[in-house]
Amino acid sequence: MRILxxxxxxxxxxxxxxxxxxxxxxxxxxxxxxxxxxxxxxALVARMPEVSLAIEMPAVRNKLGLMxxxxxxxxxxxxxxxxxxxxxxxWKSALTPFFADIPxxxxxxxxCRRGLLNDIRHLDKTLLTQTVQRFVALAFPATVSGxxxxxxxxxxxxxxxxxxxxxxxxxxxxxxxxxxxxxxEYGEAKRWPVTHYAQVAQQKINDGWxxxxxxxxxxxxxxxxxxxxxxxxxxxxxxxTSLTDAVDLLSLADVIVSNDSGLMxxxxxxxxxxxxxxxxxxxxFTPPLSDKAKIxxxxxxxxxxxxxxxPLGHTRCLTDISAEQVISQLSL
Numbered sequence: 001m002r003i004l005x006x007x008x009x010x011x012x013x014x015x016x017x018x019x020x021x022x023x024x025x026x027x028x029x030x031x032x033x034x035x036x037x038x039x040x041x042x043a044l045v046a047r048m049p050e051v052s053l054a055i056e057m058p059a060v061r062n063k064l065g066l067m068x069x070x071x072x073x074x075x076x077x078x079x080x081x082x083x084x085x086x087x088x089x090x091w092k093s094a095l096t097p098f099f100a101d102i103p104x105x106x107x108x109x110x111x112c113r114r115g116l117l118n119d120i121r122h123l124d125k126t127l128l129t130q131t132v133q134r135f136v137a138l139a140f141p142a143t144v145s146g147x148x149x150x151x152x153x154x155x156x157x158x159x160x161x162x163x164x165x166x167x168x169x170x171x172x173x174x175x176x177x178x179x180x181x182x183x184x185e186y187g188e189a190k191r192w193p194v195t196h197y198a199q200v201a202q203q204k205i206n207d208g209w210x211x212x213x214x215x216x217x218x219x220x221x222x223x224x225x226x227x228x229x230x231x232x233x234x235x236x237x238x239x240x241t242s243l244t245d246a247v248d249l250l251s252l253a254d255v256i257v258s259n260d261s262g263l264m265x266x267x268x269x270x271x272x273x274x275x276x277x278x279x280x281x282x283x284x285f286t287p288p289l290s291d292k293a294k295i296x297x298x299x300x301x302x303x304x305x306x307x308x309x310x311p312l313g314h315t316r317c318l319t320d321i322s323a324e325q326v327i328s329q330l331s332l
Contacts, residue, residue: 022154181257
């Protein structure tokens with residue numbers, strides 16, 4: 001059985017998609033799973049042993065890219081897929097599987113795409129309350145109801161790449177490592193304050209730990225502020241590493257503190273000790289899927305609001321999480 005997965009464009013969602021891949025392999029051990037994903041998440045596929053082939057969906061910013069999607073579908077006909085499973089709910093994500101002539105095309109109703117799918121699912125958000133549940137449910141026939149078991153994502157570790165990074169950055173190997181992920185692609189309402197991060201970092205630096213800052217180029221300003229507040233005591237990797245390198249660096253950390261972000265889900269899939277900080281988002285909707293994760297969430301009456309910026313202007317859902325609360329969890 002050959003299955004094409006049309007993958008999400010968010011890093012965190014891509015991590016959770018591995019739960020679907022694991023489930024498909026449990027059902028069909030000999031199936032071939034290929035993943036069609038944008039460049040922003042494609043790098044993670046290399047860490048998912050269930051995937052046979054990673055196929056890049058070229059990025060077309062703010063455009064439909066109709067002919068590109070049609071031509072890509074025609075190119076994929078040679079793979080003779082038996083089924084396509086679409087994780088995004090957009091109309092455009094259904095174009096390539098349709099033009100690839102894949103006989104079974106599975107996905108939720110989404111944006112007016114009934115003519116492009118022929119295995120249409122109707123999402124019951126009151127039953128499937130988590131993103132990962134909604135992904136995994138697509139592995140089963142439409143007649144199967146209930147909340148599916150969702151195996152935790154588990155990334156493969158590249159030890160050779162770990163050692164290469166240690167040598168490249170001349171990293172000491174005899175001290176504990178705290179990794180901080182202070183960014184959040186979605187917006188300010190998901191970012192714990194830099195002053196709080198700096199307090200945590202300074203405490204562990206005083207304890208003799210290495211403190212690493214990881215994130216995308218968009219997180220460089222935040223990371224620089226944290227490093228400035230610790231008098232340059234952190235190792236700042238933000239914007240300097242690929243996503244693949246960030247995975248290998250996080251796999252070396254003893255503890256990771258992160259906002260609700262893509263790297264938080266990566267840390268969870270690496271099964272590292274993790275403290276996940278939630279503010280405007282809901283830990284019941286997109287929780288880290290690891291027994292080693294600890295969630296700090298105040299659950300204020302105004303949260304979760306799912307806004308990019310605090311509509312009340314105070315972001316107390318995050319600012320009221322003290323550095324001391326996080327530090328106390330680090331010592332447990």
